[in-house]
Amino acid sequence: MVRGVTTNSSAKASNAPVVPHRPHFASVDEVLAKLSEQGYLADRATATTVYLADHLGKPLLVEGPAGVGKTELAKAINGAIEADIVRLQCYEGLDEARALYEWNYKKQLLRIQQGNASANASGETWEDASDDIFGEEFLLSRPLLTAIRRTEPTVLLVDEIDKSDVEVEGLLLEILSDFQVTIPEMGTIHAERRPFVLLTSNATRELSEALKRRCLYLHLDYPGPERERDIIISRVPDVAPALAEQIVRTARALRAMELKKSPSIAETIDWAQTLLALGINTLDEEAVKTTLGVVLKHHSDAAKAAGELKLN
């Protein structure tokens, strides 16, 4: 049998092996330092939650508006613990066969046909064949199964879970609480090593209580002005601090309006890069008017912002 697999008969809760867990971070300060090495300036709340998720070995559900750096956080953690990222991008209609595992039925059919031919000669029984075709060789691993079978440090990123159907949440529960996957034909596969699990959501729908109960929760919002300025400066080192300050303040004014899509952090960074490339040193009316398209992607938003900022 494959490593880490218990057969159906022995897969009882009482003797399920405890999944080994080795924390990566020693303190909140270490999280802060390591994330900032990756170019992600976290606030203390984020760092504390990441530290706890790591320390308690629990999945972390990160919720917040689009563009506050949720996926970026996963990537930064991935870099900080020198792991590999396994990403499951959720979408409407995502199912078990795409998220968890699938049997390679074409290969199974070939095996059966080949078996038929040689069965009479070698005396192979039905049991032999059925054991064989539901074995490791015929299993197609999808992101969730891949993540728990890896022996190297792993970050499992379940991105935009709110976009998926409710059934997918049910599918995740076993993995999130016990780090195991049950395949009826094979038994239960336990994680070799706990992956660092991160789920992101834009809160377009309320996630189920069962899912939330298994996770630590972090609500990410737009950073404060000082931190956003520091982020811009760290990502675009050539930008003058005064210009970064102006960009941040203007972006905050834009976010305070009721826009269809508020400027994300990535977009303010783009804005800084654009202004730098154009050789603009102060963000005056003229500069904003020409570069507003970098941060606002809807015509109605641009028109509204132009009105409220009195650009015309």
Add this chain to the structure above:
Amino acid sequence: MTTQAPDATVPTGGLLSHLTGFVDALRGAGIPVGIGECVDTAMVFNSVDVLRREDLREGLAAVCVKRPSYRLAFDTMFDLWWPLATGDGTAIGGSGDGEGDPDNPEMPTNADGEADINAWRKMLADALLNGDSDMLRRIARNAVAALGKGAAGGGRESYYSYRVMRALSPDTLVAQLLEGLLKGADKGGMGEAVARQTIRDRLAEFRRLVDAEVRRRVAEDRGKENVAKSTVRPMADQVDFLQAQADDLAELRRTVHPLARRLASRLAARRRLGREGRLDFRRTVRASLGTGGIPINTYHKPRKQHKPELVVLCDVSGSVAGFSHFTLMLTSALREQISKVRAFAFVDTADEVTDFFAPGADLPSAVQRIGREANLVWFDGHSDYGHSFEAFEEKWPEAVGPKTSLLILGDARSNYRDPSLATLRQIVGRARHAYWLNPEARRMWGSGDSVADRYADVIEMQECRNAAQLAEFVHNILPGA
């Protein structure tokens, strides 16, 4: 559990019972905390450095708070159960805490030993101008101690944030701050709009700090259980539409948008349901080639799609001002999700307002245009449901057909006029689904000039007083029902 002595910390029966008491209080404030999560709170204690109060706060929040709307209630409770310091902030402020600096800055007083308001205001203005959060926090703490005290009923004293705000009146500093931020740049342009936003942010921060400090002070005086009951505000999705405040509405807007999306997908749910369409012979045979000619997977042609058509009829009269704002919000959100939406508004006659909600249109300006341009008043500008239905039926008989879902939003208070039940029955009879959402409590239906009871016989009427009930309604419209 009360703390009268100013130098006493909060008396507890051990850390563990303090923790379970805290969890109980959270549950009392409406935050669901399961048993597993309660165990996790103890693990948080093991993991974080408890001397760093903010780490403890965020750690407990990560375990207990699973929705952003719970956060305010959580913070309130946390401040009560793990107070930073008692009294004037000199008792248990931990050093190295970063925020627990117990040293008062030299708070200006005049010759009589009373607070010197002008000097305070100058300090506040400087802190606001520089965006100095630490200084703001210190000012808030000292200002509440010095200025926030006032007489409560029964010969007792209590603390009030409005007293602080009135004494310091930070709102009157705006002009001065604007001057400081703009540094001589010309007014009226983009610079001013941006600077104003910066000032608004900082003033809001100061107000939050003062509120938090007042809660802490009051809690000390009265015992935390008492305060917990009285200061925790209802969650946004529990707020009554008819009594919603301005910032509740902003919060509601955030909850309504995803709901509209769900409502839209529920109405169209049959589109995705099952694969009962006819067999797609060609695809099935093609796929069978991969499996040696055995058709393992069958493929089906997609069903003919039912594109949802929605007609929204909403009351925008004054009696349901809070609700109508919300219904318009919902209408505009639905308009973006469903392509075939027609929206009608009425007061005492109906008019089509679909065009005002063109995708991408701005909601506040749409509301203004409806008030200005739509023809909603026929007689005296008081709600008249009967006439509105008649006008709707007369002018747009084609709007509601067998494919249409009809959604009526209103309180059914028709000022004792003819309810035109027959007309409504006729409209409802033609529609595929018809629902009425009423923002009034069910027990009020039929009282006074409400004809909700009589309408409820004709159309399925649901009580929809808050976002939570709306969510339930959306959830209950099952596919194909």
